[in-house]
Amino acid sequence: MTPWQIQRTMTALWRVRAAWLVLALVAALYCVHRFSGPSPLETNVLALLPATEADPVAEKAVEQLANALGDRTVFLVSSRDADHAKAAAKQFGAALQESGAFASVTAELPPFDIGRIGALYTPYRFGLLTRDDRDSLANASSGAAALRNVLMRRIYNPVHGPLATQLADDPFGWLEHWLAELPLATSNLELEDNLLVAHRGDTTSVLVVTTLHGSAYESRTQRAVLSSTARAEASLRAAWPDAAVARAGAVFYAESARSASEREVHLIGIASACGIALLMLWVFRSPRLLLLGFLSTALGIVCALALTMCVFGKLHLLTLVFGASLIGEAVDYSIQYFVVYLGAPRDWDAASGARSVRPALAVALATSLLGYAILAWAPFPALKQIACFAMTGIGVAFASVMWLLPAMLAKGPKATQRRLFARAAVLLARWQAAIGARRSWRVAIVLVAISAPGWLLLTSDDDIHLLIQRDPALVAQENQVREAVGVDNTAQFFVVQGASEEAVLERAEALGAKLDALTGDDSVDGWRSVTQFVPSARRQAEARAALAQHVFADPAALRATLLQAGFRDEIADAWIASFTQTDAQPLTVERWLAARWSKPYAHLWLGAFDADGRRGYAAIVMPRRVTPHNLPALVAAARAVEGVAFVDKAASVSKLFGAYRVDSGMWLGGALLLVLVLLIARYRLRGGIATTLPVLLAVGVTLAAFGYARVPLNLFNCLALMLVLGVGANYAVFLREGCLRENADLGAVWTGVLLSAATTLLSFGMLGMSAMPALKSFGATLALGILVSVLLAPMGMPAEGRRNA
Known part of the structure; x- marks a missing residue:
């Protein structure tokens, strides 16, 4: 080459x-930028799940409940x-308050005028009757006598509740x-010394409730809460x-999941990187090739991180752990290039x-992209992220x-692994003969x-x-807290819809009447x-009508x-007159929500929605x-009332799991057919x-x-089998391409x-050690499938006689 050509080539x-x-710098700086601010890691389990309900309003209900309880x-x-x-509860609450990690800490209840509850309902009292009072009024045989008996019991009853x-x-x-039937206290807790107390046997428990400054799924919030809680304890x-x-x-669950995932990322990433480094050093005997191989892999992972966060905004923990295992696949391409490089002349x-x-x-690459593309079709946000990351x-x-x-490898190799490649060629020849x-x-x-009997045993x-x-x-x-408080799980509920609030x-x-009848x-x-x-x-109008008929008619x-x-004359006259004077609008949800004491129950009202044109x-x-x-x-009660649906997120997701597991069999068959067509186009029919x-x-x-x-x-x-197809097909392809390549060293190719x-x-095999059951299933399936694929690749x-044909 002339000096000018050399200079041009170097340029x-x-x-x-x-x-x-x-x-690399753009991708790396973007990743640093995202991780230096609010953590992009998504630890909310619900964010991993698809929208399982056909009705978006039901999904909104799931989200609202999660948000109401999440902070x-x-x-x-x-x-x-x-x-x-x-x-101890007072001291613990004070320590949490002093830490500054919580927006509010409630151990001792602040003074509250319970009369505010009665004050809200008093103007609407003639429209508020319990079922027993309605039945009593309707069944009264002699109106005046019955009313007199009710009045006497009211006057001379010495026991009054807190909402008297x-x-x-x-x-x-x-x-x-009516006030006594309000579900204000639906737990085992009692108010003692301004504390919420539960007594179980000889154990006394006191409740301390806190709210967070930020999202429960934000890493900064998690660290602050865990640190302050540890010091207070x-x-x-x-x-x-x-x-x-x-x-x-x-x-606490979000922090536990994040910590476990970070440990797994470190374990899988470091262990696989070290193992891959040792293997590559043993085979190639070149630190330079090792560094270049990891350079290629690092570029892929950094760009995958940046693009995934850019597209999805957040990075699921599942994606992060899976990404650590992508090292083994991404390095395959550089390995195949190094094999050709080491077998080349000076x-x-x-x-x-x-x-x-x-x-x-x-x-x-085409077969691998096909396997991951099928993952992208699944409705799970986490799987879509994994597909984007991997592709x-x-x-x-x-x-x-x-x-x-x-x-980076403009010059030929100084030394080759001829002895190792020769041994590999002998091994390949014997194994192919078998x-x-x-x-x-x-x-x-x-x-x-x-295999056939094993297929019949599948469940x-x-x-x-x-x-x-x-x-x-x-x-x-959590079970201990639930048992003490007496509150059951809230993962299953009804969503009631209608064209108006009424x-x-x-x-x-x-629906409530049907539930009461069970x-x-x-x-x-x-x-x-x-x-x-x-x-x-x-219902309020019916109550008022009942009073008008049975009480105020005379x-x-x-x-x-x-x-x-x-009763004094003026009091009796004022109460009777109030019945006609308060004939105004009924109590509304908006008026109730405006009361501060309604906040703990506000999640029961989803309000207006606009979904799917409705x-x-x-x-x-x-x-x-x-x-x-x-x-x-x-479920039967929900179906019996128009506009009511029973929501069970866990059951819905499990049902969807089953449906897509069945569908994945068809996806796998279609993917196999596409791979076959692709390979036939490359290698002809046989x-x-x-x-x-x-x-x-x-x-x-x-x-x-x-x-x-x-x-x-x-x-x-089943989804892991897609990747077995995409990744496992590569080994037979590498061997066949090596046979078709002129003067190729098959020992080097097999190596x-x-x-x-x-x-x-x-x-990928390290995923089998993951604490996440989904990743464990992924890893075990991939490891076994890839092992069998490489063993059968010489087929x-x-x-x-056809090697160069």
Whole structure:
């Protein structure tokens, strides 16, 4: 080459290197920017799940409930000594308040004028009657006598509840009865010394409730809460050794999931990186090639991180852990390039080397992208993110091998692994003689015969908990809090919709009547609804009509009854007159929501919505007890009332898991067909079938292994088989391309295939050790499928006489 040509070549090489450097810097700086601010990590489990309800209003209800409960944390301070428990709770609450990690801390309840509740309802009292009072009025045989008896019981009853009303405003006690049925206290807690206390046996527990400054799924909030809680608990143990603290709240689960995922990222990333480094050093004996291989992989992962966060805004923990395992696959492309490089003569031409390996890598990239593209079709946000991350990562890794590595390896190798490659060639020849050529079909028939009984033993398990791994210690503490407080799980509820607020309230009342009618095992032990605070306008009108008919129909007789009971004239006249003077609009949800004390129950009202071209209003009705026994009765009750749907997020996701697991069988069949067509287009009919056969058998053997092991299949096993297809097909492709490449060293090619499989097994196989059940299923399936794929890969090699055909 002339000096001018050398200078031109060097300039081109530096331009390529500079372009990749700019890309790497842009991607890296964007990642640093995102992680330096609010954490982009998504720890909200619900964000991993798809929209399972056909009605978007139901999804809104799930989200609203999660948000209502997500910013609260609950602590339960317990001791066998009641005084110690109360004193310890006060100290614990004060410590949390001083930490500044919480927006509010409530241990001792602030003074509250409970009369505000009665004040809200007093103007609307003539429209508020309990069911018993309505029935009593309707069934009264002699109006005046019955009213006199009610009045006497009211006057001379010495027991009044906390929401007692004034005789002048409520002489017969109807409003007081209605207020007594408000679901203000639906727990086992009692108010003692301005503390919420629960007594269970000889143990006294005191509730401390806090709210967070930010989202429970924000890492800064999690760290602040965990740190302040740890200090408060340490101080508590020092002052009150007999006191114990249990905690419950989304922030603790989110922090636990984040910490577990970070540990797994470090474990999988570091372990796989170290293992891959040792393998590559042993095979290539070149630190430079090792660094270049990791450079290509690092570019892929950094660009994948940046693009995923740019597209989705957040990065799911599942994606992050999976991304750590992508190292083994992304490095495959550079390994195949290094094999060609080490087998080249001293007058190595980097561009020619890239062109010689491009067909094999292009076919391998196409099959891998196909497998990940099918993941993107699944409705799970986390799987879409994984697909985006993986497709970007391996795409950039492929591009770097094609254009960056040739610019970095302009000179030929100084030494090669001829002895290692020669041994690998002998091993390949013997193994191909055993399973390849004409024997491949015999091997296939034997494997199918062995696998068939395992297929018949396959079972499935689509439980949502395959996706969620909750810390057992936190679950135990949450159960302790629930048991003490007496509040059941709120994951299952009814959503009531209607064209107007009135329609929603009427339907909720109809649903409540059906729930009240359930008995025995079907009973729900009560329910909570906005209609318990705000009856429908029709219900209020019916109450007023009942009073007009049975009480105020004869004002003179009513006045005489009141006077005989000792009421002064002006009080009796004022109360009778108020019935006609207050004939105004009924109590509304808006008026109720305006009261500050309604905030703990505001999540029961979803309000106006506009979804799928429909406008209306919606509310939530929450049963207190949902069991497998009464579940069919609840679903039937929902279907019996127009506009009512029973929402069970866990069951809906599990059902969707099952549906997509079944559909994934068709996806896998379609993907196999596409791979077959792709390989036939490249290698003709016989060659395409032979190259597809190893991965097809690998899928079958993997399924049979799960059947024999009595391990139920889930959606993630089936989706992992897609990746077995996409990644496992590469090994047969690499071998066949090596056979077709002129003067290729098949020993070097086989070494590269084994090294690629080893790195992939090392990284994806580590997922099998994950604490996340979904990733564990992924990892186990991938490891087994890829192992079988690489062992059967020589079946796809052409016979001796056809190698260069």
